[in-house]
Amino acid sequence: MKEKRGIIIGGAIIGFLAVLSVYFGNPKNMGICIACFIRDIAGGLGLHNAKVVQYIRPEILGMILGAFGIAVYKKEFSTRGGSSAFLRFILGGMVMIGALVFLGCPTRMVLRLAGGDFNAIFGIVGFAVGIVIGIVFLNKGFTLKRNYKQTKLEGYVLPIINVILFVLVAMGSTLLIFSKEGPGSNHSPVWFALIVGLVVGVICQRTRLCMVGGIRDMILFKDSYLIWGFIAMLLAAFIGNLIFGFFNPGFAKQPVAHTEWVWNFLGMVVAGWGSVLLGGCPMRQLVLSGEGNVDSVITVLGMLIGAAFCHNFKLASSPEGATPNGKIAVILCFVVLGAISYFSIPKSSNVKNKVKGEVTVD
Template structure:
């Protein structure tokens, strides 16, 4: 695909994604949460009884759709090439802290853009943090950080995570009594299953086709002065902004925003941690989900790390509320920076000694 066609494809994909995101809110999802990868993994963790926060428990079909959409389009295009073995445990740990940062902010990079398109200025503060984290992570990439090479794996390994989530979909539809469902709070606000699943399938297909990544667009601008991937992110914002203005969902300001808090320091730092970890992983939570769907078992480990981070956040009071961040959440965020930085510096030192890390 030449550069002009790639940019056009990204612009179309971003526009469609932004429209679907607001449409899902109109059909029942929480405000500015047509998609939120972090929030939806948190809800799934709750539905599986991995945490007991009653307000955030629902097996979100959007996530299942993203995985299956990526799987199906990659198979149709003969791009389903299972690979893995690139520092899976380190990926798990980094993803764990990415989730903690996201839940301190109350949203992933995807929801950050949707919140901003809905007039939530707290998300603007978070965007600055996200950019700062990406720049910090990119500097480590320039110093030689890498999680190593992946190797070819079996189709069952590459497809395992998608199979697991497909089984979850079957349980949601046919044996819902096995799952937990919120009766109040964000988890109780949901679009019909068929619409949520369809939205996920479409966005998953588009994201797989266009290498859609919230962190990658900003990283490429900083490292390579390449704005190509950034086009998708910008068009999600523009399309969602227009939709919000047209439907009366736009609410400008800091105060009174849906599922949000106004502590600017921890909005900044929470999303900075997300950007920091995402760059080192090679993609934001959305990108990790899409890669997992197309057979990357390393990204499947990232998905499991995010689920674990969501469970830990709510079991130990690390996630923020509309009242602001908790003491535990602040400590966990700082610890996340320390742990991820330590991992990166140790890996860089190993690289300098000539060890081919990850093999």
């Protein structure tokens, strides 16, 4: 347990900070949500016209900058890339489609449950099933190939862009779009949100916190290290919700959620399957991008465009439920994920004994 102390404390801090973020203005059960926040950023940049979800979320900027800063300080910053970039872009987009049909990333899935939203249970089961499907292909030798050392400049570009975006949002620049109503208009103070993001970025970089990795490692290697971080996050957020009076158990009338359990389940199957092929959940991709992993930057861009695509083509769910277009998109994602998984298996026969080296989160 001693070696798990850091990730348990880190997960608990993240869970409590998420509840504090709600207290200071973020939407309920959405103190931290990578999918929802990237969707808001897409709207804030004018990539979609859903007026209720347009805001440059400082938490996302802070996570990348926090991971970047601590990686540089610890001499762990290393610019690498070139591993199946376009496939990673597509996978990032599909992870976002699945998450927005469910209405939340793996982190929000945990936070929704901590707030009493029992619809998240179907998401958690679906997410685990998606990871199991991905593991089947990992065991058969699935790989997106190796990456290569890149120039340092490539690793610095995203952090620089994040600094510029934060300055613009802090100034209330008219170059950006700000929601005047709906979830996008609900946010904590800019500097508080940035600090939350910085702290989360540092914690995740040091502990390698990743829900995909946690479930995957439990199944493949019986290693519970990573999953303890999310257990701690769940418990801390649950306690925080009780303290602030946010806990509201049940299925109906949950904030920014719907009760169509089949699509909650299937949406997160897509998110889990895509994430395990990518080697990490959306939060982990942000942290890796801050460490200089250009492949993760491509994945994040895929999620950004995927979020815009979801709202431009009415794929994202609403509290009324999954849309017809969203349901069709989820089914198509299964087909595409199956094709990518199958055709990314090397034709050479004996690869099973390499599984642990192939699937370790970067």
